[in-house]
Amino acid sequence: MRRQTATGGINPAGSSRALRLDPLSLPVSFDAQDIRADGGVRNVELHRERVVLRRAVQGMRMAINLRVSDFRGIALRGIDDAQMLVLVHRDPSLTIPLCVSSDRDEITAAWQMWSDIFALPQLPEDKTCEPAARRRRHNAIRSRRPKFLARRRGGGALNAANVHRGEREIIARN
Template sequence: MRRQTAISGINPAGSSRSLRLDPLSLPVSFAANDSRADGGIRQIELHRERVTLHRAVRGMKMTISVRVSEFIGVTVRDTSHGRALVLLHRDPSLAIPLLVTEDAGECAAAWQTWSEVLALPQLADDTREPAPRRRRRNAISDRRPAFLVRRRCGHSLNPAAIHRGEREIIARD
């Protein structure tokens, strides 16, 4: 099994040249930018079944292993360096750049290939801010308590039926 590394000619994501990973020669090992990591770099190992991230945050080294099936899909995003093909995860810090290019045709072909190789859907770019989470209404607060549900509601007397000067008589057993 052949590995792509920074030494073998594949440039890391933070280099001056654009990032190009070959989906047909996995596993791939490369470095990518990470604003939260020490030194701003994280090491990524991409296999067909899993992705392993190595990084250090505040001196604490960590390794995160994520199955490829847990990623949402492959998407294309516009960046300052051109178009970027990204392996998208629900957690934005786990998103992985796969390709950075200015050629739209190359990006479209790579998008299709990465999608097929990883068996993930091609997603449209959705870089909007997520809508604020709406406050949940508590449906139970609108219901009557269980012991009151069993009771029948009382019927109020018509105030017009009570004559002036007369009192209402309540009979008790």
């Protein structure tokens, strides 16, 4: 198995080292820009079924392992006079650049190829990527009875056979 390595991350349009990854030669390992990482660079390993992001933040090294199916799709973004293909995640910090080019036909072909390889939809160009809304935390235990009350039997379960009406009470006194 062959690895393709591209260094330098996302380069500005017109650069001689523009990012162009080949989807037919996966797995691919390359460096991409990450403003929060130490040195501003993170390492990305791209496989057919998974993506591994490696970076260091304040000296703490980490590796984030994601399934490709966790990503929303392949999107086309415009940057200056070029366009960029990205693998879009609902968390914008996990979005991964795939291709940067100023040739419209090349970008369109690459967009279709990446979409077919990963079996992800092609996201429209005009759709802005907003971070996902924070999920509400549901407390499953809140609706239950407190622990000390759960041990006791409720008062509504009286047996009708134990109730004696109209009889005299016998009280034993010492």
